[in-house]
Structures are given as C-alpha cells and as structure tokens.
Amino acid sequence: MTTSIAPERVKAPLIPPSTHRYAEVIHRLEAGGSMLPDTPENLQQIIGIYKAYAVPMDFYWRDLLYIAERVFLNPLPAFKYFISQEYLDRPCSYSGEQSKLRIWRGGEKAHPELLEFMERGETRRMPKLLHHLWHDRVNMEFAEACMQAMLWHQGMGGRFNDYLESDAYKANADRAIKAYFRGNPLMLGLYKLFPEMFLEQVRQLSYAANLGLFWEVMAPVFFEMSDLYDEGKLTTVPQAMDFLVNGIFAVAGRPIYHHLYIGDECIEIIPKSEGFTWLYEAALPYVEAVFYRTSPFRGTKSYNAQAQQVPDNQADFHYGILYADVYPVGSAGIPPTLLMQDMLHFLPPYLKEIYREHRRGEEDELVQLGITFQRSMYNVTSAVIQALRCALLYPLDDTDPEHLMANRQFFEAQMDRFLRPEARLSDIQSQDYR
Amino acid sequence: MTLLLLFLIPLLAACGLQLLPVASPWVRRTALAASLAQLATAVVAWRLPPADVSLSWLPKLGLRLDLGMDGLSLPLVLLAALITAMAVLATPLEQQRARLFYGLLLATNVGLMGAFLARNALLFVLAYELILIPTTLLVAIWGGERRAGAAIRFLIYGAVSGIALLTAVLAFGWLNPGGLDFSFAALASHRIPPDQQRILLALVLLAFGLKLPMVPLHGWQPLTYSQAPTPVAMLLSGAVSKLGAYGLLRFGIGFLPDAWSDGSAWIAAIGAVTAIYGALNAIAQLDMRRLVAYSSLGHMGFLLLALAAATPLSLQGVMAQILAHGLIIALLFCLVGLVETKTGTAQIPELSGLLNAQRGLPFTMGLMLLALMAAAGVPGQAGFVAELLVFEGSWVAYPIPTLVCLLSSGFTAVYAVRLFNRVGFGRLDNAKANWASTSWVERAPALVLTALVLVGGIWPTLLTGLSETATAPLALRSSEAVTVIASAASLAPSQLPA
Numbered sequence: 036m037t038t039s040i041a042p043e044r045v046k047a048p049l050i051p052p053s054t055h056r057y058a059e060v061i062h063r064l065e066a067g068g069s070m071l072p073d074t075p076e077n078l079q080q081i082i083g084i085y086k087a088y089a090v091p092m093d094f095y096w097r098d099l100l101y102i103a104e105r106v107f108l109n110p111l112p113a114f115k116y117f118i119s120q121e122y123l124d125r126p127c128s129y130s131g132e133q134s135k136l137r138i139w140r141g142g143e144k145a146h147p148e149l150l151e152f153m154e155r156g157e158t159r160r161m162p163k164l165l166h167h168l169w170h171d172r173v174n175m176e177f178a179e180a181c182m183q184a185m186l187w188h189q190g191m192g193g194r195f196n197d198y199l200e201s202d203a204y205k206a207n208a209d210r211a212i213k214a215y216f217r218g219n220p221l222m223l224g225l226y227k228l229f230p231e232m233f234l235e236q237v238r239q240l241s242y243a244a245n246l247g248l249f250w251e252v253m254a255p256v257f258f259e260m261s262d263l264y265d266e267g268k269l270t271t272v273p274q275a276m277d278f279l280v281n282g283i284f285a286v287a288g289r290p291i292y293h294h295l296y297i298g299d300e301c302i303e304i305i306p307k308s309e310g311f312t313w314l315y316e317a318a319l320p321y322v323e324a325v326f327y328r329t330s331p332f333r334g335t336k337s338y339n340a341q342a343q344q345v346p347d348n349q350a351d352f353h354y355g356i357l358y359a360d361v362y363p364v365g366s367a368g369i370p371p372t373l374l375m376q377d378m379l380h381f382l383p384p385y386l387k388e389i390y391r392e393h394r395r396g397e398e399d400e401l402v403q404l405g406i407t408f409q410r411s412m413y414n415v416t417s418a419v420i421q422a423l424r425c426a427l428l429y430p431l432d433d434t435d436p437e438h439l440m441a442n443r444q445f446f447e448a449q450m451d452r453f454l455r456p457e458a459r460l461s462d463i464q465s466q467d468y469r
Numbered sequence: 470m471t472l473l474l475l476f477l478i479p480l481l482a483a484c485g486l487q488l489l490p491v492a493s494p495w496v497r498r499t500a501l502a503a504s505l506a507q508l509a510t511a512v513v514a515w516r517l518p519p520a521d522v523s524l525s526w527l528p529k530l531g532l533r534l535d536l537g538m539d540g541l542s543l544p545l546v547l548l549a550a551l552i553t554a555m556a557v558l559a560t561p562l563e564q565q566r567a568r569l570f571y572g573l574l575l576a577t578n579v580g581l582m583g584a585f586l587a588r589n590a591l592l593f594v595l596a597y598e599l600i601l602i603p604t605t606l607l608v609a610i611w612g613g614e615r616r617a618g619a620a621i622r623f624l625i626y627g628a629v630s631g632i633a634l635l636t637a638v639l640a641f642g643w644l645n646p647g648g649l650d651f652s653f654a655a656l657a658s659h660r661i662p663p664d665q666q667r668i669l670l671a672l673v674l675l676a677f678g679l680k681l682p683m684v685p686l687h688g689w690q691p692l693t694y695s696q697a698p699t700p701v702a703m704l705l706s707g708a709v710s711k712l713g714a715y716g717l718l719r720f721g722i723g724f725l726p727d728a729w730s731d732g733s734a735w736i737a738a739i740g741a742v743t744a745i746y747g748a749l750n751a752i753a754q755l756d757m758r759r760l761v762a763y764s765s766l767g768h769m770g771f772l773l774l775a776l777a778a779a780t781p782l783s784l785q786g787v788m789a790q791i792l793a794h795g796l797i798i799a800l801l802f803c804l805v806g807l808v809e810t811k812t813g814t815a816q817i818p819e820l821s822g823l824l825n826a827q828r829g830l831p832f833t834m835g836l837m838l839l840a841l842m843a844a845a846g847v848p849g850q851a852g853f854v855a856e857l858l859v860f861e862g863s864w865v866a867y868p869i870p871t872l873v874c875l876l877s878s879g880f881t882a883v884y885a886v887r888l889f890n891r892v893g894f895g896r897l898d899n900a901k902a903n904w905a906s907t908s909w910v911e912r913a914p915a916l917v918l919t920a921l922v923l924v925g926g927i928w929p930t931l932l933t934g935l936s937e938t939a940t941a942p943l944a945l946r947s948s949e950a951v952t953v954i955a956s957a958a959s960l961a962p963s964q965l966p967a
Contacts, residue, residue: 360896360899361899394828394903395827395828395905395906398827398906399827399828401827402827402828462899468899
C-alpha cells in the first residue's frame with residue numbers, strides 16, 4: 036500500500052531574491068529579523084551587554100544634563116563629573132513612579148549598581164576625589180566623545196543643527212551667557228571680546244543636553260530588556276529588536292531641549308516649544324555620528340589624511356563601532372576602550388561565563404566584550420533601520436510587489452554602507468567572531 | 470670528581486631516561502633535574518676550581534682521559550650547561566618521543582662537556598665527533614618539513630669538519646718529536662715548523678670554520694637552524710657552534726701561533742666578509758628562523774675578526790662574544806620558537822600586531838625587542854660589551870675589516886627593526902589570532918636568558934673576568950705595540966722616536 040502526500044502549497048515570493056552581497060541579511064530584514072543572526076548565544080550576548088551598558092549610561096545621561104544645565108560655562112569645570120545629588124536623584128522621565136511618561140519598568144533614581152560602583156569603584160571605598168584621580172570611576176570622557184562626534188559631524192538630518200545657527204538660538208544663548216556670568220566682569224569682558232567662542236561652547240552644551248535626553252530613554256529600555264530576558268520573555272534576537280523598535284516609536288515625539296538653571300531661575304536656550312523630537316533630532320543623528328562615522332580613533336591607529344586614508348567627505352567617515360577593529364582599541368583614554376572598561380564592571384554572570392569559555396578567557400575579556408558590543412549595536416542599528424522603514428516606507432507583509440521592491444531598495448541602500456572592507460557585518464554573521 | 474660529575478650527570482640521566490615508562494612526566498623532570506644539577510656543578514667548579522683528572526685509556530694510541538678546566542673552558546662549560554638546561558626547559562611539555570629527545574639532548578651535552586674539558590686532542594676529537602650523532606638525529610627526527618635535507622647537509626658538513634680535525638690532530642701527534650702524545654701541554658710546548666703549521670692551520674680552519682661557521686663554509690647553517698626544533702636550534706647556535714671559536718682559539722692560536730700570525734690578515738678578511746654577508750642576508754629573509762640564523766652567521770664574523778687580531782683585548786672580546794652571542798642567539802631562537810608554536814608560523818609576512826596587549830604575544834615580543842637590541846649591540850646589554858671589546862681590540866690590528874664589521878653591526882639594527890616592525894606592530898588578524906597566551910613555564914627559559922643578557926651588559930666582568938688570565942698568554946700581538954705602530958704611522962718622520 037502506498038500513501039500519497041499532497042504537495043504542500045509553497046507561497047511564491049512576490050519579488051525575486053536579492054542579488055546584493057548581503058542578500059541573506061536583506062532577506063532576514065525583510066522577514067522582520069535583525070542584521071544579527073538569531074541564535075541563543077547572540078541573544079544572550081546582546082542582552083547581557085545592554086544590561087552592562089545601561090548602568091554607566093544611567094550615569095552618562097544624568098551627568099550630561101548636569102553639565103548642560105548646571106555646570107554650563109564654568110571656566111574651570113574640574114568637577115563636572117562630580118554629579119550633584121539632585122541629578123543622581125532626578126527622576127527618569129520614562130520609568131519609575133514619578134516619571135512624566137512611564138513606559139518602562141524600573142526606578143526613577145540612579146540605578147543601585149551604579150551608586151554602589153560610585154561608592155566603591157573597583158578598588159575600595161574612598162573619597163570621591165581619590166576615585167576620580169585614580170580613574171576608578173565611570174568614564175564620562177566616553178559620553179563627551181560621543182557628544183563631540185555629534186557636534187562635529189553636524190548636518191545629519193533634522194533641524195537641530197540648523198537651529199543652532201539661528202538668530203533665535205543666538206539670542207537665547209546670549210541671554211544665558213549674560214545671566215550665567217552676572218556679576219563677573221572678567222568673563223563678561225571676555226564674552227564681549229570673543230562672542231563666537233562662547234557661543235560655540237553653548238552649542239556644544241546643547242548637544243550635551245541632546246545626548247543626555249537621548250540616553251535618558253535608552254537606559255530604562257536596556258534595563259527592561261535585561262529583566263525580560265531574565266524572566267524568559269525575550270527569547271529571540273528579532274524579539275529584542277522589536278522591543279527596541281517599539282521603544283523608538285513610543286518616545287519618537289518626546290521633546291529635545293536645552294535649559295539652563297541658575298539657582299531657581301530657568302533659562303530656555305532651546306525651548307521645548309521649538310518642537311525638536313527625540314527620533315529625528317537625537318536618535319538618528321546619534322546613530323549616524325556614533326555608530327557609523329565618529330572620527331579616526333586617536334592613538335589607536337594612525338590615519339594619514341595626506342595619503343588619502345581619511346575620506347574628504349565627512350559623510351564617508353567609517354570609524355564607528357559598526358566598522359571598528361576592536362583589536363587596536365585598548366589604550367588608555369580612547370573612547371571605545373573607556374566604554375568597554377565601564378561595561379566590564381557590570382557584566383552579568385552569564386556573559387562573564389561566555390567570555391571565560393572562549394579565546395583567552397578573562398585575559399582578553401575586553402576584546403570579547405568589544406565584539407559583543409559590536410553585535411549588540413548591529414542589532415540596535417537594525418531596529419533603527421526597521422523603524423525608518425516603518426516610518427518612511429511600507430509594512431513587511433505588504434502584498435504589493437512595488438512596495439516590497441521599495442522596501443528592498445531601502446534595505447539594499449542601507450547594506451551598501453557595509454560594503455566597505457572595514458565593516459564588521461560579515462564578521463558578526465559567524466559565532467566564531469569573538 | 471667535579472669534572473667527572475659534569476660528564477656523568479648528563480650521561481647517566483640520558484641512559485636512565487630510556488628506562489622510564491613512555492610518556493611519563495618524569496622523563497622531562499629527570500632531564501631538567503640532570504641539566505640543572507650539571508649547571509650547579511659547573512657553578513661549584515667555577516667557585517672552587519677542581520683538580521685535573523688524568524686516567525689512562527688507550528695508551529698505545531696516546532689517548533688518555535685528561536680532563537681539566539682553565540679560563541678558556543670554564544666559560545664554555547658554564548654556557549653549555551646553561552643552554553642545555555634552557556633547551557630542556559624550552560621543550561614543549563607534550564614533546565613526542567620524549568625519552569629519545571631528551572636523551573639525545575643530554576648526549577649532545579655530554580659531547581660538549583667532553584670537548585670543553587678535554588686536555589687531550591684525541592679526546593677532544595672523540596667528543597667533537599660524538600656531538601654530530603645526536604644533533605643530526607634531533608634534526609632528522611623532530612625537525613621541520615625539510616628536516617631530511619637539513620639533517621643530511623648538517624651530517625655531511627659535520628663529517629667533513631670531523632675528518633679535517635682528526636687529520637689535523639693525528640698530524641699534531643705524528644709531528645710531536647716526543648712520541649705519540651696528544652695532550653694539550655705537549656702540543657703547546659712543541660713548536661712545529663712554520664710550513665707544517667700552515668698546512669695544519671688550513672685543516673684547523675676547515676674543521677672549525679665549518680662548525681662556527683664562516684663564509685663560505687656556512688652552507689649547512691641557515692637550513693639546519695631553520696629546520697631544527699627550537700631547543701635543538703638553541704643548543705646548536707648557543708653552545709655547539711661555540712666549539713668552532715673555542716677550537717680556533719685553542720688549536721689555531723694556541724698550537725699554531727706562527728701560521729696564525731701569517732694568515733691572520735686573511736682570517737680577518739674572511740671575518741669581515743662573513744659579518745657583512747650574514748647581516749645582508751638577514752635583512753633579506755622572510756622567515757624569522759633564517760633571519761636569526763644569518764644574524765648568527767654575521768656575529769661569527771666578529772669572532773673571526775677578533776681571533777685574527779689576537780690582541781689581549783680582542784681575545785677578551787672573543788670570550789665575551791662567545792658568551793654574549795651564546796645567550797642572545799639562544800634567547801632569539803627560544804622566542805622565535807615561542808612565536809612559531811603559538812601562531813603556527815615563523816614567516817614574517819604572515820605575522821603582524823603581535824604586540825597587541827589582549828590577543829598578541831606582548832610579553833614574548835617585549836623580550837624579543839630586548840634580544841634584538843642586544844644582538845644589535847645596544848648599550849646596557851651583553852652584546853654591546855662583547856662587540857665593543859671585539860672592535861676596540863681588533864681596530865689596532867685590522868682597521869678596515871673592523872670598519873666593515875662595524876658597518877655590518879649597523880645592519881644588525883636594520884634587520885632587528887625590520888623584524889620587530891613587521892611582526893610586532895600593525896594589525897593583528899582576528900581570524901588568525903586564536904592562540905593562548907604564553908605560560909610562565911614557556912616564558913621561563915627566555916626570562917632567564919634575558920636576565921643574563923642584561924646582567925652581562927651591566928656587569929661586563931661576568932663576560933670577561935672568567936677568561937682574562939687565560940686569554941692574555943695567547944695574545945700574539947701586544948695591544949700597546951700595535952697601538953704605537955698605528956699611531957706612529959700618523960706621525961711626521963721627524964716626530965718618530967729614534
């Protein structure tokens with residue numbers, strides 16, 4: 036007796052397969068996936084690193100806002116990293132009981148692990164000044180380097196940068212400078228002599244506020260992802276990416292502003308009423324400036340501009356984490372190394388275990404961590420790409436081939452940015468890349 | 470008794486190892502213990518000079534077991550014992566056929582001790598020939614891909630060297646009017662006519678020139694050093710090749726002074742050619758082992774120059790260079806071996822970024838930088854002291870060959886920088902950099918050798934003090950006399966002394 040099996044009806048694809056070098060990745064994106072392959076270890080790595088990133092990020096955003104709003108133009112800002120208690124206790128706008136828009140779980144004050152680390156560092160309990168001088172602290176230099184990358188690259192979409200050149204902004208900044216140096220004839224005199232220099236400093240501080248407000252969102256997102264993973268509610272890489280996409284849309288319209296506080300007086304340098312929003316004025320420029328472009332890492336590799344090793348066009352810069360060679364990073368004072376060092380303090384045990392089992396174990400933990408960070412940022416970038424596709428193009432389950440082709444072209448254009456030999460997209464497809 | 474112990478310890482250990490179970494951890498431990506015990510005995514012999522040993526063996530052939538230790542042999546005994554211990558230590562823990570390997574290493578050591586302690590030329594020849602067998606087997610069995618060719622070439626060159634030496638030594642005995650007496654004392658006391666000395670010198674130069682080696686007798690060296698396993702390369706370059714310099718000093722200058730004086734200008738020229746040839750070839754190499762091999766060849770040129778000059782200072786330089794070069798070259802081979810073990814290659818174009826702190830071999834490369842600096846004669850390290858003595862001592866006798874050697878010393882810096890720049894700096898390839906860092910056990914021999922290279926630089930007496938009294942009587946030229954002649958050449962006739 037024979038049994039005949041009815042052939043299963045296979046749904047024919049509406050558009051032909053991509054012929055792009057990263058066709059496999061593009062098809063994965065079209066299926067709602069991430070640039071990062073969906074494997075249990077990839078999920079474990081990226082969630083673990085989000086957790087380790089979120090703790091120092093909780094400090095970064097608070098201190099950036101403290102610098103932008105309180106330290107401001109202090110000519111001797113030696114203590115700008117000595118964040119005030121007020122900013123440590125400042126309620127996060129998106130998590131906690133007192134939040135303005137509670138979206139994510141978690142407390143509103145600084146994370147307990149952060150407070151504990153600030154107290155003890157990796158050495159022992161000692162005065163804050165000694166922790167600072169011994170460099171046993173959160174490396175705010177990394178946060179400032181990111182902010183400077185955003186300031187330096189400028190024109191990356193949005194209206195924020197143009198606004199910094201507007202008369203309205205200059206008038207607000209002028210008011211803020213004069214108010215800040217009220218009763219200080221020396222600084223007011225200097226301002227009169229070099230107004231552009233002061234104005235440029237205020238622009239930089241506006242970017243500090245911008246980045247601080249961006250990370251105020253990301254810290255609770257990452258904390259909650261870690262909690263969900265621990266509870267078994269995040270089980271795949273696409274789920275993790277979707278969580279980020281949903282988060283992006285939830286806060287896309289939140290305001291980006293810059294306020295200065297002098298005592299109880301508040302001066303609005305960039306008022307909320309200008310309508311700058313989180314997605315277009317902070318998130319997208321941040322991803323472009325920090326993930327893709329940044330600047331040639333000083334001190335790790337020499338780039339010779341005269342030998343045309345540095346592109347003429349800033350838009351062609353490719354020194355971000357998506358392209359970074361994690362190996363040469365390891366010298367003191369280099370921004371990515373500083374972040375890796377910060378994250379090293381807050382690694383969850385399961386991630387430490389992964390590192391211990393591979394390559395040189397604890398000896399090269401920093402490199403393994405850097406590569407994990409690279410994977411996780413490919414996932415964040417995937418979320419941004421999917422969010423952009425969502426905002427600008429068509430749903431993934433659209434049945435119109437023309438729409439699907441438009442999506443395809445969008446994805447292919449995004450992947451074109453990773454055709455450079457330095458891009459690590461092909462590396463992260465393999466689990467052996469550590 | 471101490472002198473016999475220097476023999477017996479490695480000999481008994483080499484035999485005893487064969488009785489241990491295969492793959493027993495005690496094989497390595499026993500070999501290491503024996504080599505360290507021998508080193509300790511050598512140190513005792515240094516501090517408490519032992520009495521000579523003289524036992525009758527084959528009296529009809531003039532062969533006696535005459536052993537003794539003077540200022541020429543003491544540094545070499547210490548060096549051979551040390552390099553053997555470091556070679557054992559540098560052998561991988563998982564060495565294949567360990568019993569035979571360690572046994573042959575120790576057998577080589579027995580031969581070296583025999584040669585350096587011998588006070589009888591025939592005994593010296595026996596020990597000299599004995600070394601050839603285990604070293605050839607070590608290369609042939611555990612060598613690299615081209616080990617067969619390397620071993621055969623090494624064997625042929627070694628056999629020719631041995632035949633030349635045996636012929637010379639037999640001739641020494643036959644020409645001795647007091648009968649068939651091969652003792653060093655008898656050979657030194659009898660003045661052979663100059664014509665016969667020249668013939669003997671040609672044989673001695675052939676024998677020891679092959680062992681040293683010198684250009685154009687160096688054909689075996691780059692291939693053998695590049696194919697030999699690391700511990701064997703350390704032993705060959707650090708100790709065995711020093712037999713050549715020792716032989717030239719003992720037999721050439723010691724027993725054939727007239728012929729040596731006559732031919733020293735040619736020997737100095739060969740030294741200069743060897744130095745420059747070795748250095749230029751080292752610059753051109755793409756394989757680290759071959760680079761180190763040619764570097765070694767270049768430094769042998771310095772030895773030849775100093776031997777040719779034969780002034781008190783240059784002969785001190787010879788002993789200092791033997792010790793310094795023995796330490797430095799063994800260190801370099803040890804480090805290259807470590808790099809090769811970890812990365813799987815010694816090819817310079819395939820390596821880069823090994824200084825990377827996280828995934829490279831920063832410790833090994835740090836030591837390699839020191840070793841290369843020592844080879845280049847950078848002050849503060851043993852190489853500087855030795856080269857300074859060689860050049861200072863030789864300049865008065867042979868200024869032009871000395872200048873050529875100085876130039877080649879400059880080339881040493883070129884290949885040292887080139888090697889370090891290509892291998893140490895640049896980008897470390899993530900796909901390839903999947904090796905474990907070096908353990909302290911692996912680092913130990915390199916650390917010991919580096920420490921001694923540094924101590925030798927800071928405390929030069931360590932290099933020269935042991936042999937100062939022994940080299941002075943061998944000097945064929947007085948430094949002062951040569952200096953007076955040299956300075957007189959620059960004076961006007963009226964200024965010359967009457």
